[in-house]
Structures are given as C-alpha cells and as structure tokens.
Amino acid sequence: MSTIRIEHLARVEGHGGITVELDGDMIKDVRFDIFEGPRLLESLIHGKRFDEVATILSRICSICSVAHTLTSLKATENAFGIQVSPQTELLRELMFRGESIESHALHLFLLAAPDYLNYPSAIAMAADRPAPVLLGLRLKKLGNRIQETIGGRAVHPVNAVPGGFGKAPGFDDLIGLRSALIEGMGDTDAVIDLVATLPAADYCHSDTFYAALRSPNLDSYYAGDEVMVVSNGNRAIVPAADYRSLTNEKTVPHSNAKHSTFRGNPFMVGSLARLTVNPRRLTGRLAVAMKRLKFVLPADNPMDNNKAQALELINDIERALEIIERLLRDGVKDERAVPVHPRAGTGTAITEAPRGLLIHSYQYDEEGRIVAADVITPTALNAASIEQHFRRAVEQSTERDEAALGKRLQMIARAYDPCISCSVHLVRK
Amino acid sequence: MSKPTVGIFGLTGCAGDQLVILNCEDRLMDIVALLDVRDFLMASSENDAGCQLDIALVEGAVLTRHDAERLKTIRKRSKALVALGTCAVWGGVAAMDRGRDRARLLDEVYGEGHPDYDSTPAQALHEVVKVDLNITGCPIEKEEFVAAIAALLNGDAPLAAEYPVCTECRMRENNCLLTEHGELCCGPLTAAGCAARCPELRIACVGCRGPVADANSASLMAEFEQRGFDRQDIAARLRTFAPQGVAS
Numbered sequence: 001m002s003t004i005r006i007e008h009l010a011r012v013e014g015h016g017g018i019t020v021e022l023d024g025d026m027i028k029d030v031r032f033d034i035f036e037g038p039r040l041l042e043s044l045i046h047g048k049r050f051d052e053v054a055t056i057l058s059r060i061c062s063i064c065s066v067a068h069t070l071t072s073l074k075a076t077e078n079a080f081g082i083q084v085s086p087q088t089e090l091l092r093e094l095m096f097r098g099e100s101i102e103s104h105a106l107h108l109f110l111l112a113a114p115d116y117l118n119y120p121s122a123i124a125m126a127a128d129r130p131a132p133v134l135l136g137l138r139l140k141k142l143g144n145r146i147q148e149t150i151g152g153r154a155v156h157p158v159n160a161v162p163g164g165f166g167k168a169p170g171f172d173d174l175i176g177l178r179s180a181l182i183e184g185m186g187d188t189d190a191v192i193d194l195v196a197t198l199p200a201a202d203y204c205h206s207d208t209f210y211a212a213l214r215s216p217n218l219d220s221y222y223a224g225d226e227v228m229v230v231s232n233g234n235r236a237i238v239p240a241a242d243y244r245s246l247t248n249e250k251t252v253p254h255s256n257a258k259h260s261t262f263r264g265n266p267f268m269v270g271s272l273a274r275l276t277v278n279p280r281r282l283t284g285r286l287a288v289a290m291k292r293l294k295f296v297l298p299a300d301n302p303m304d305n306n307k308a309q310a311l312e313l314i315n316d317i318e319r320a321l322e323i324i325e326r327l328l329r330d331g332v333k334d335e336r337a338v339p340v341h342p343r344a345g346t347g348t349a350i351t352e353a354p355r356g357l358l359i360h361s362y363q364y365d366e367e368g369r370i371v372a373a374d375v376i377t378p379t380a381l382n383a384a385s386i387e388q389h390f391r392r393a394v395e396q397s398t399e400r401d402e403a404a405l406g407k408r409l410q411m412i413a414r415a416y417d418p419c420i421s422c423s424v425h426l427v428r429k
Numbered sequence: 430m431s432k433p434t435v436g437i438f439g440l441t442g443c444a445g446d447q448l449v450i451l452n453c454e455d456r457l458m459d460i461v462a463l464l465d466v467r468d469f470l471m472a473s474s475e476n477d478a479g480c481q482l483d484i485a486l487v488e489g490a491v492l493t494r495h496d497a498e499r500l501k502t503i504r505k506r507s508k509a510l511v512a513l514g515t516c517a518v519w520g521g522v523a524a525m526d527r528g529r530d531r532a533r534l535l536d537e538v539y540g541e542g543h544p545d546y547d548s549t550p551a552q553a554l555h556e557v558v559k560v561d562l563n564i565t566g567c568p569i570e571k572e573e574f575v576a577a578i579a580a581l582l583n584g585d586a587p588l589a590a591e592y593p594v595c596t597e598c599r600m601r602e603n604n605c606l607l608t609e610h611g612e613l614c615c616g617p618l619t620a621a622g623c624a625a626r627c628p629e630l631r632i633a634c635v636g637c638r639g640p641v642a643d644a645n646s647a648s649l650m651a652e653f654e655q656r657g658f659d660r661q662d663i664a665a666r667l668r669t670f671a672p673q674g675v676a677s
Contacts, residue, residue, distance in 0.1 A: 010474035013444045037441035037492035039523040043537040062445030121473030141454040166630035
C-alpha cells in the first residue's frame with residue numbers, strides 16, 4: 001500500500017487536500033478532502049429578516065461574493081413575487097461580469113499559470129516573467145472596478161438590495177467604466193497569446209457530464225431558471241424548483257463523503273460547462289481564439305477549463321461593454337428599489353458564479369423571516385467530478401512518483417478553480 | 430535593512446481579507462518587494478511553515494480545534510500578530526448567536542447521523558492568543574491595510590479611526606438615514622474607516638466593521654427604542670458581525 005497525499009492544496013481559496021491510496025497499481029481510494037471549519041451560516045440565519053439575508057450569506061465566499069449576494073436576492077425576490085426593473089437586471093448582469101473578469105484573471109494568471117510555467121507562485125514568477133502577472137493584475141483591477149462602481153465594493157457588495165439598488169451609477173461612472181473596458185479589450189489578444197503558449201497539460205481524459213444555467217438569451221449569468229445537463233450529445237433540463245435532482249447527495253463506496261450526482265453521474269460546472277451548454281457564444285473573435293487555443297467541444301480534458309476561462313474573460317469584457325453602451329444609450333434612471341412586501345413562501349434561484357452553478361433556496365414566514373435556507377455551491381457540485389478526474393489521471397498514467405503525480409492532481413484540482421470556503425456545506429472530517 | 434519576514438494566513442472564513450491584499454493591484458508588486466513573504470498558502474505552493482516571522486497577518490475566526498492549534502503555532506513563530514478583518518477581530522458572522530447549541534446546528538445543516546465534525550463556537554483571535562494589532566472590516570479596507578503595512582515598515586504604530594461611521598457620513602454631507610429616514614442604521618455604533626460606504630449609497634450601515642471603541646451604546650439603544658425599533662432586533666443586528674460588541 002502506498003499513499004499520495006497533498007496535505008494543503010495551495011493557490012486556492014480555503015482549506016483542502018488530496019489523498020490517493022494505491023495497492024500496487026490498484027487504486028484503493030481517491031479523495032478530495034475538505035477541511036474548512038463548518039460555519040453553519042444556513043442555520044444561523046434562521047429568524048433573520050429578508051433584508052439581512054444577502055448581507056450575511058455573501059460572507060460564504062469572498063471571490064464569489066457578488067454571485068452569492070445576487071443569487072440570494074433573486075431567491076428572496078422569487079419568494080415574494082417581486083419583479084425588478086430592467087435597469088436592475090442589466091446592472092446585476094454587469095456586476096456578475098465584473099466578478100467573473102476579476103475571478104478568472106486571478107485564477108488564470110496568478111494561481112494556475114505558475115503551475116504550467118513551473119513557479120511556486122505568481123510572486124516568484126514575476127521576477128522572471130512579469131508580463132503574465134501584470135496582465136492578470138490589470139484585468140483583475142478592471143473586474144474589481146466594475147464591482148466597485150456598481151456594487152459599491154469589490155468584495156461583499158453593499159449596493160444591491162432586495163428589489164434593486166441603493167443608488168444607480170452616475171453617467172460619469174459609466175463613461176469611466178467604458179474607457180476602462182475599452183482599454184481592457186486591448187489586453188484580450190495578450191490573454192489568448194499567453195494561454196496558447198502554455199505547455200499542454202494532458203493528464204486525464206474522460207467522458208464528462210456538464211451542467212450550466214440555460215439562459216433565454218443564451219448569454220447571461222443571472223437570468224434563467226433552468227439547468228441544462230449535457231453529455232455525449234444527450235441533453236436534459238432541470239427546472240430551478242427541481243434543483244435537488246442535481247444534488248442527490250449520495251454515499252460513494254470509495255469515500256465517506258457525500259457527492260452530488262445527476263442520475264448517478266458526477267458532473268462538472270464552471271466555464272467549460274457553460275461553453276458546452278451554450279456554444280452559441282463562441283462566434284467572431286471567440287471562434288478565432290478557440291482555434292488558436294486548439295479548444296474543441298465537447299472537451300474530454302478537465303484542464304480545458306482554463307482555456308474556457310480565457311475565452312470567457314474576453315466574452316465578459318465584450319458583454320460588459322455592450323451593457324454599458326445600452327445603459328448610456330437608454331439613460332440610467334435614479335430609481336429606487338421596488339418596495340418589498342414579505343409573505344410566507346419559498347423561493348429558489350439558480351445563477352452562474354465564476355466557478356459554476358450556484359443555488360440559493362429559502363423558505364420565509366409571513367413576516368419575511370427565514371425558516372429554512374439551502375445553499376448549493378459550485379465546488380460542492382464539482383466535488384464528485386474532481387474525484388472522478390483524479391481517479392482517471394491515476395489510472396491513465398504510469399507515473400507513480402509521489403511528487404510528479406501529486407503535481408498533476410493539484411493541477412487538475414486547480415483547473416476546477418475550487419473555492420473551498422464555499423463548499424463547506426460538504427464538509428468532511 | 431533586511432526585509433521583515435511575513436506570513437499571511439487564513440483560519441475559517443471567506444478569505445476576503447487575503448483577497449483584498451491581492452486586490453491591491455497597483456501596489457502589490459511594491460508591497461511584495463518590501464516584504465519577505467515566507468508563508469502564504471493562498472498564493473504560493475512553496476511555503477516555509479516553520480520559520481520565525483516578524484509579522485503574521487491572520488484572517489478568519491477560530492471555528493475548530495485545528496484553527497486554535499494553528500493560531501497558537503503562528504503566535505509562537507511571530508513577533509507581531511495582526512488580526513485582519515472582522516472575523517479575526519470580533520468573530521464575524523459565524524459568531525452571531527454563538528451561544529446556540531452547536532450539536533443542534535450541525536444536525537440542522539448536515540442531517541442527523543453526520544460524521545463527528547471538529548466544530549467549536551466561533552472565537553475572535555484575541556480570545557485564543559495575544560493580538561498586537563487589529564485591522565477591522567468585512568472585508569478590510571485596502572487603503573487602511575496599505576497604510577498599516579507602511580507604518581509597520583517605518584516602525585510606527587498604525588492608526589485606526591476612533592470615531593463612528595456617522596462622523597465620516599456627515600463629512601460626506603449625506604442625509605441621515607436614522608434621523609431623517611427612520612431606518613435602523615448602525616452607523617452611530619460602528620467603527621469608521623470605510624468612508625461611510627453604505628449610507629453614501631442610501632443603504633443603512635450593517636455594522637460590518639464592528640463597534641467603535643467609545644460608543645455610548647446604552648444611550649443610543651434608548652434612542653433607537655424611542656424611534657420605535659424593537660430592542661431585540663437592534664441587539665441582534667448589532668451582533669451580526671460582532672457578538673461581544675454590544676450588550677443587549
């Protein structure tokens with residue numbers, strides 16, 4: 001018996017590890033260990049009023065705090081039957097894009113790229129190769145600027161409230177954002193240049209199920225109430241109300257952990273899943289970039305999630321620019337949030353956080369206080385798929401050197417861009 | 430002068446304060462050039478987990494026995510320990526209602542018959558070890574962090590605002606959400622340093638930076654009550670981010 005063990009997975013948010021137990025060439029056990037302390041926020045918010053819920057649950061995760069805030073608001077608004085204004089919808093989509101730009105830039109250039117180029121960190125990489133680090137920092141800053149301008153703060157936004165916003169951005173704010181985004185467009189070629197020249201990372205191939213939000217206009221992280229699951233050309237639709245069919249927590253023989261599966265199959269969420277479910281985004285510049293990255297759908301290599309993030313980064317900047325042009329054309333009204341009249345009921349919302357599907361589901365009493373809350377995060381949904389891909393990587397490789405194999409498994413884990421603070425709902429011993 | 434050795438650590442939390450450090454995009458390269466960052470798991474896969482540190486920056490709350498042990502080890506290796514963010518300084522959101530039965534809360538979230546989790550009621554760092562400096566905020570403010578690092582590098586004691594959010598709010602000439610709009614705004618009791626970020630956007634302060642040092646909470650509670658707010662509601666709101674902040 002031998003064990004490959006990564007005690008602390010570095011360059012991710014939160015605390016996790018990897019364990020592979022081998023008996024000769026036989027794989028006995030593969031685990032993606034999560035040892036984040038349980039914060040029990042879903043339980044602690046029982047009795048909290050509807051206007052405190054997003055503020056508190058945003059704190060589940062910093063990198064995805066826009067997604068948690070806005071998904072929370074959408075679930076609360078669904079529970080009370082509130083329809084927000086078209087301007088609010090646009091501003092929320094813009095916040096999502098800002099968060100995605102920041103998150104993808106951070107992950108690709110500061111957390112994942114050092115693996116491919118053999119550095120322990122972006123800080124170390126910057127000494128020899130400053131260009132990718134500076135590019136990442138510029139794009140991160142762009143994403144943060146959007147989040148600050150619309151959400152009032154880059155981490156844990158304050159401006160989005162039930163029914164709308166505290167204050168809409170001013171004309172000058174939007175003009176400033178537009179200039180920053182046009183400048184950011186100038187960096188998109190460099191993104192593709194860099195990702196296209198990273199060494200190939202072929203550590204595992206596997207048929208994979210992909211799940212992502214199905215949006216009516218096919219390009220939204222926020223609008224839509226259905227999930228599409230795609231595999232080998234087969235498609236299935238899961239309405240928001242049936243989200244539990246995606247989170248059938250199942251005990252698997254190789255681990256003591258509960259796993260999310262769809263009809264018994266692990267599935268992947270995130271950038272690669274979004275592009276697989278909504279390939280119609282990949283036109284124009286993105287289609288050209290796709291060829292340069294040798295990126296083909298459906299992908300059978302989870303490392304391609306990094307390429308998908310690079311493509312989304314460009315799409316996010318283009319989409320943010322479109323939204324701002326539209327806001328400037330239509331004029332931004334200094335409108336107040338829609339008044340909220342609480343009522344007893346349940347509300348579920350599904351959105352696309354940077355790392356994939358995010359679900360918030362609440363039950364409220366007639367005074368608008370939380371009776372029950374359920375939060376399902378992308379990394380919790382991905383946990384089963386991450387382990388499946390670890391397993392494939394060990395099966396498909398003759399490499400048994402602990403350090404070398406360990407590095408590959410870490411790269412696979414990192415390709416998922418795991419956010420372990422988020423996935424604490426699936427906490428294990 | 431040799432560069433100070435620094436470790437950046439996260440206990441249990443959202444990693445938001447470490448993210449704010451990484452969000453200092455324009456200054457990050459300067460900051461890391463002035464410091465010898467030896468241990469920073471969120472950003473690096475090569476860390477010296479045993480070296481002596483001049484400065485340890487620690488975010489998150491103590492929520493497990495493992496967190497407590499880790500924090501004690503960090504304390505032993507550090508000359509100065511800085512609590513970064515509201516969770517580290519006050520306990521943060523995971524510490525609200527921390528008197529509630531932990532076993533029952535675990536059952537509610539994970540279902541009965543769940544494995545035996547390492548889970549203890551949330552504590553601020555100072556409840557477990559000696560803390561030399563607090564930088565509060567949920568998350569910390571970038572400018573405040575950079576100024577604190579600059580002060581530490583110069584051997585000065587960093588300054589923190591010792592007045593409430595109201596002071597900054599009035600300086601920005603906002604209409605008062607409490608007196609003019611009748612909203613439950615925690616500004617009078619909350620430590621400033623955020624430039625009244627929320628009231629500036631017509632949003633009532635939620636107290637995410639924790640209580641201001643010399644707040645006259647008894648008289649303010651009476652003031653809130655006079656305006657028709659329920660005492661329990663006010664207390665619960667003020668304890669959302671800082672359980673020990675305000676007496677009910």
